[in-house]
Amino acid sequence: MATQEIALPAVREPSASLMERLHGLVITVDHKKLGLMYIGTALGFLVVAGLMAVGIRLQLAVPVNKLLEPDVFNRFFTMHGTSMVFLVGMPIIAGLGNYLVPLMIGTRDMAFPRLNAFGYWMFLFGGLLLYFSYLGAPGLAGHGSAPDVGWFAYAPLTARAFSRGTSTDYWILSLLLTSVGSTVSAINVIATTIALRCPGMKLMRMPLLVWLMLVTNFMILLALPGLSGAQIMLLIDRYPGGHFFDTQAGGSAVIWQHFFWIFGHPEVYILMIPAFACLSEIIPVFSRKPIFGYPIMVGATAMIGLISVSVWAHHMFSVGMTSVGNTFFAISTFLVAIPTGIKIFNWLGTMYGGRIRFELPMLFCIAFLFQFLIAGLTGVMLAVVPFNWQLTDSYFVVAHFHYTLVGAFLFGIFAGFYYWYPKAVGRFLDPRLGLWHFWLFVIGFHLTFDTLHFAGFLGMPRRIFTYDAGRGWDTLNFIATVGALCQATAILVLAINIVRSAKKGRLAGNDPWDAWTLEWSTNSPPPDYNFATMPTVRSRRPLWDLKHPEDPDWKYE
């Protein structure tokens, strides 16, 4: 049956001056504005950290290159990693959750709008503080500038003796601030999801994105204390003279690694699950079928969350744990691969028997599926401890985690962008520019990260600012650099697209993709109040029920 046409609203022309609009953003507590602010700021940091990556790749393009001094290079990879995880990944998740969850559960705003605003500004100040380190850290004796200890800042390199100046302190303090923002946002999303659902929306009728955001935010609550606690301990070591990680006083350098990765591993699932959420919303709509195995998807995600807190030492297989310890963490890591694989199969099952439309959101999803499959398999390889002893701390791991974080996470987020931009802005992103973005990024991504797996096989360790010729790494690195430049161009295209389409994009109605969840029943962009009256739902796909009254979902669920 054909889609019901809903009359297109006229897109509101901005009548306020620039100062008025900026002021509006500063004082807003509206979840939609804050969501877009989170995402917009994250994209800004993506560009900055991405430029650092380009710098890194240009330095490594040829052996014994003199483009970047070692200290500059070391700061680049530290800032690149720290920014990408904490100033790009986490705020995108917060932004996505804050924007979409109230719309998807049929309510007016988050449970704590002012807390929402507080969280955003804490994140922004934390991010600015991190970059301020370039200016503010030098202090006495010229030591300082940005942190250069790597994004996971292993002890004792971060001790006062080895990290002179205040650059490490900027790393600690800025992340403590952003962690407050993330925690607060997590509490808000959880409270909203549990307490503000519209009538009829039982937990097992929520859109999968809402479920997955719920799991993610619980993980944030449980994982972030690991990082914050360890960072407070490090501050105590560096200032009042504590000995948490002071090996001279009998302290343990390895315990930093344990604490960090107790945070760090759930963190990477915290990043991944929202990308899964985007996929779980987009693939059904563009395959024209409901998600295959909804309850299993919920269960598998919960299992991933649970098991992921028990795998952390698989980042530490070379640290010298006993064979029993190594075996335990290998087993738990293999186990977490199972629900992850099940999710891939369920997406596959959704597409199977469908009528797949290759719009841009779906193209990014398809690329995600191939890339996440490979990423998951290289993860399984890394779980094989003896193989790990060769591969850890080499470019194989770099390739693996970029496969997950760029090839899966970023691709999933891009799919979400192309899917929800029309809802947020009222206009489509330009599909031709979108295709350029897609293909440039896919080609560049594979040029860079496929080849870097092999650099790892050939013994190239990570975090090195240069390498000698004759190790077999020259050509691989050169190709990887070419790929990086491709990806940078793709991001430029995306940025142009986002800006241009805001004014010039093709008008989208309420429901441009013929989708089934509640956000598509409001205007694009939604009015401040979201819904004039609170909707009532009877199934997982309320708009399907509306569009197909002769064959509603609630008859089958």
Place this chain on the structure above:
Amino acid sequence: MRLSLYANQRTLRAVIVFAFSLFCFIGFGHVEPAFGKNDGVTNIFRPLSQPAQEIKETSFLVLLVCAVIFIVVAGLLIYAIVRFRHRAGDEASEPPQVYGSNQIELAWTVLPILVVFVLILVTSRTIADIQNRKAPPGAVQATVVGHQWWWEIRYPELGIVTANELHVPASTGDKRRPAFLKLQSADVAHSFWVPQFAGKTDLIPNKENRMWFEPTKPGTYLGNCAEYCGTQHARMLIRVVVQTPEEFDRWVRDQQQATSVATNVADSRKAFFANSCVNCHTIRGTSAQGKFGPDLTHLMSREMLAGGVVPNTADNLRLWLRDPQKIKVGCLMPNMQMTDTEVDEIVAYLQTLK
């Protein structure tokens, strides 16, 4: 109105084939030529020692399993994309709305569990085999201490202290002489990685780690520090010189000698001892007993300087002494502000430390 971007099945297929071939070409095109060459290329799949050999065998099994999984799942994905894509005539209808299937879910849960079970068995067996190895009577025992950005190497039983270049004898069928290393750190965390010999093991202060390897072919093999340890982490290179048992014994005897007082360089000696070199460096048999920097007793027996950064030649020695920061910026040997004459004299002296 809908946007339909791909109606062309051929284009889609061509792109997939192209992408896959590109992937294979890049990958195997660059690992493949490395097979069979040992000059500086440290391919983990060209092991020249245990346990790297056993690791390679385990990894090939795992690679095979993963390749099979990839082909099956990717194949299904490609099939789904091609077979179930929207076609021109489909405009009006929605496909059958299938919500799930418990049998299928069970099937694709049980299969991965079986695969995981096999992997667990393989993994735990290899872990135990490698980690629980004990040193046989003929083993060479060495202690490697990581410093910011060089390796201190001690052979306690042989009374030798050297730096950056680890000498071990090759094992033969009847004379097994594996090398058993104790790994310690003097400052931050490092990691010892010689890819063709063994996996990497970290050097962590206040924690002694053990590792072993057993090379069989004489030659010089490269490795790197594999745990970020500060500014010059990239230039903390390892050289393992595998020698025939006779050559190794000769090397040990040479290294055990304290330095002789060569008479013709008395003046140059003075320059060394007048500067503060003795505060950081040891030359056995002299009053230089500094512990902060590398032992220089047999400096000339090494191939490289500065932790594997430049070849050990008189010119490079001169450059290093003039300003170490020019060769290895950030390293912990400061510019000693010596005159050219002093530098020449010290170089002359160091050249006698064979």
Place this chain on the structure above:
Amino acid sequence: MSETEAKENDSMINEAYLSIAPETTEWKLPSARKVAIICLVLTETGLFSIFVAGYVFYIGKSLTGPTPRQVLDLPVLATIFLLSSSVTIVLAERAFNRDRVGLFKFFWFATIVLAGLFLTMTAVEWRKLIYHDGLTISTNLFGTTFYSLVGLHATHVVVGMCLLLLVFVFSLGGFVTIMHRERLQMISWYWHFVDAVWIVVFTVVYVIGR
């Protein structure tokens, strides 16, 4: 589309919903505030777990200096004060719910006083440890982990006291009404959490650690 037209459009959709979901039974969801406080308690539990783990890991590993057995006395009185404050806050809440404002103010103030007494006893203990026994945060591993863990807990007590004081000051002006019942309850839940953490800290530091 104007705002009125949009509203009409929305209500058209909503009527359509009502027609497909005629049976809307009672829709009761948990309170957002309760969920939020539970989440806060969860994350703070995580934070304390890290410091407890650090403390337990380093038991017996100090290379020098005073050991727990040598310098720690059981803080019985301080514990009584703190745990009693949990009792008084419950009494305060009960009084509040029964509209006994004066009694509420009394018990609420008593909670603050007991918390203050706990902090005072902690300060006295720390004074003895620092000046008499020579144990500071930088003395040895025991010092570092002890002051960090107990200090983290004390910080949470201080924060709780600030919240309690704020409410007390407002109540003096008559600004606290029955509308704030749930907020008071959330503050008391936080307070109970702080007391529960003290029981864990007490056990780990003063019982097991010695």
